[in-house]
Amino acid sequence: MSExxxxxxxxxxxxxxxDLERSVTFWTTAFAMDVVAREPRANAAFLRxxxxxxxxxLGLFGLGAGAPRRRPGTVGMYxxxxxxxxxxxxxxxxxxxAQIGAYTGESSHGATKSIYGTDPDGNEFEVMWMxxxxxxxxxxxxxxxxxxxxGAEVARWSGVSTGAVGSGLIGGAS
Numbered sequence: 001m002s003e004x005x006x007x008x009x010x011x012x013x014x015x016x017x018x019d020l021e022r023s024v025t026f027w028t029t030a031f032a033m034d035v036v037a038r039e040p041r042a043n044a045a046f047l048r049x050x051x052x053x054x055x056x057x058l059g060l061f062g063l064g065a066g067a068p069r070r071r072p073g074t075v076g077m078y079x080x081x082x083x084x085x086x087x088x089x090x091x092x093x094x095x096x097x098a099q100i101g102a103y104t105g106e107s108s109h110g111a112t113k114s115i116y117g118t119d120p121d122g123n124e125f126e127v128m129w130m131x132x133x134x135x136x137x138x139x140x141x142x143x144x145x146x147x148x149x150x151g152a153e154v155a156r157w158s159g160v161s162t163g164a165v166g167s168g169l170i171g172g173a174s
Contacts, residue, residue, distance in 0.1 A: 007012070012055075012057050012059060013080050014060075015059070016067070017120075017121050018067050018069075018120075018121055033047040034050060036048045042061060045059075045060045046060075049082075053146075063138075072122075081114070081125070084129050086159065086162075087154050089129065090128070097127075106148040108148040110144050112128045112131070113125065115150075120168070132160065145155065
């Protein structure tokens with residue numbers, strides 16, 4: 001048997017979308033992403049999060065309005081998760097998504113606190129904040145789907161950084 005692939009982490013996500021420009025507008029507005037490259041021959045755009053060390057974090061390929069959509073509950077990718085550095089950032093993300101009509105819900109997974117939204121094509125995404133590792137406790141090996149009381153979590157964790165910025169996870173050198 002050959003050796004397994006020792007990947008460092010996921011680097012970027014590529015989505016097939018029905019309307020490229022509508023999707024570019026959504027992601028640059030909702031996540032303050034910058035368009036770093038375009039490939040007109042493929043009707044594609046490549047976007048980077050402002051704090052990211054990656055060339056691009058999201059690729060978008062426009063298929064046209066008639067492209068069939070994946071039905072919910074079918075085999076395929078469920079969602080993308082974007083990590084923020086503080087619980088305050090998560091609270092701000094919830095407000096931003098609600099203001100543009102993209103917010104769909106929230107939950108606590110123990111070690112992570114999450115909000116959810118959808119893009120214009122119905123692709124679901126998560127915005128999550130991770131507790132500091134030393135606080136995981138029993139959640140080291142658990143991932144429940146529980147109610148999130150974001151107000152209580154903000155009161156408890158406001159200002160606490162998970163160290164994602166500058167760690168190579170979000171921006172900065174790795």
